[in-house]
Amino acid sequence: MNRDPNGIADLERRLQALLEESVQRVGGRARSRLNQARHAALAEAQRADRWHPRRRLATRVGRPGLWVPAAGGLTAALLVAFVLWPHAPRGYPPAQASRATAQDLELLADRDGMELMQNGDGQFYEWAMAQADASGQPSASGAAAQGKAHGQSGDADTGRNSG
Amino acid sequence: MPAASHGDVDLSDSSKARCRALSQFLAGVEVRAFKIAQVALRHEDDALDAVQDAMLQLARAYADRPAQEWRPLFYRILENRIRDMQRRRTVRNRVISWLPLRAQGDEDEPDPIAQAVSDDPQPARRLEIEEAMTALQKAIAALPRRQQQAFLLRTLEGLDVAQTAKAMGCSEGSVKTHYFRALQTLRAQLGEPLA
Incomplete structure (x- = not known):
């Protein structure tokens, strides 16, 4: 079976080579400024590390006066957690639920994906399946292809029917 | 210590x-x-x-x-x-x-190093690559922003789909569609670059 039926992998290789070439040609002035920026960032990281609360705590951890407020803070945190716990929503954890909602909204807004699924000439499916084969894992697009085969609107990500 | x-x-x-x-x-x-x-x-x-x-x-x-x-x-x-x-x-x-038109000469000075004559032994080939790169950069710049992002992060930076999705703040399926669209557009505009 041809793993690159539409020549897409070949196109990718060529484009990648051209982009690599353009990276090699980045001039000395830009490289010099990037070097300076990197050093500034590292200085910033050291400064942030020095003033990081955890780090400051570590430098004081041997001092006896530290333990009293720390124990007080821990007690307060436990108390707050105890008071709030029964009111936590049931079902999905909040982080997971909000992520799922965000993804749903994105899918509904993804018209590109819809068009590719519904009006495409099949290239996208072939490519997506080849990608999934190459990675050895089922992909979202692979699932989309299966969905289409069953007469559904397709990819959970890109082909969800918004209408 | x-x-x-x-x-x-x-x-x-x-x-x-x-x-x-x-x-x-x-x-x-x-x-x-x-x-x-x-x-x-x-x-x-x-x-x-x-x-x-x-x-x-x-x-x-x-x-x-x-x-x-x-x-x-x-x-x-x-x-x-x-x-x-x-x-x-x-x-x-x-x-x-x-505002009124800017005065002439406001533009940046050209970089003298970039302007220097090249001693490359294969100027024709380099010119060909140069033209292909210019065309590619123009075509990428004309892509919709999300397609541009997906294409550059995947092709130039080599991020996988999951990492690209994290970087773009979208789902992996969206990355795939944006990326595939970008490839289609680039192929339509550039043909087979440097075949």
């Missing part, structure tokens, strides 16, 4: 190792990040500013995160920065369009 003195507080061995790792990471991504910003902003100095801001922000806020998270985080920050600069530029252009 377990820690080296650095300013008023000692830097531990783990902090020094983290700084070294961060330095290596930044050195590894900086030129590609610059190219990505340059394609999006079409201006070298703006692109350098964007990369510098992204580096600073990563170092300031995320240096203590696991190193494998840095790459998508860095590109997420860079994309936000690029978007901010594009918005600011749009506003600035609107304001400038109301």
Whole structure:
């Protein structure tokens, strides 16, 4: 079976080579400024590390006066957690639920994906399946292809029917 | 002695190792990040500013995160920065369009090193590559922003689909569609580049 039926992998290789070439040609002035920026960032990281609360705590951890407020803070945190716990929503954890909602909204807004699924000439499916084969894992697009085969609107990500 | 003195507080061995790792990471991504910003902003100095801001922000806020998270985080920050600069530029252009014409000679001086005559032994081939690169950069710049992002992060930076999705703040399926669309458009515009 041809793993690159539409020549897409070949196109990718060529484009990648051209982009690599353009990276090699980045001039000395830009490289010099990037070097300076990197050093500034590292200085910033050291400064942030020095003033990081955890780090400051570590430098004081041997001092006896530290333990009293720390124990007080821990007690307060436990108390707050105890008071709030029964009111936590049931079902999905909040982080997971909000992520799922965000993804749903994105899918509904993804018209590109819809068009590719519904009006495409099949290239996208072939490519997506080849990608999934190459990675050895089922992909979202692979699932989309299966969905289409069953007469559904397709990819959970890109082909969800918004209408 | 377990820690080296650095300013008023000692830097531990783990902090020094983290700084070294961060330095290596930044050195590894900086030129590609610059190219990505340059394609999006079409201006070298703006692109350098964007990369510098992204580096600073990563170092300031995320240096203590696991190193494998840095790459998508860095590109997420860079994309936000690029978007901010594009918005600011749009506003600035609107304001400038109301002002009298700028004086001639405001443009940046050409870089003398870039202008120097090349002693390349294969000028014809180089010219061919040069033309192909120019055409590619124009075609990428004309792509819709999300397609451009997906294409550059996947092809130039080599992020996988999951990392690209994190960097773009969207689902993996969306990355695939944006990326595939970009490839289709580029093939339609460029044919078979440097066949």
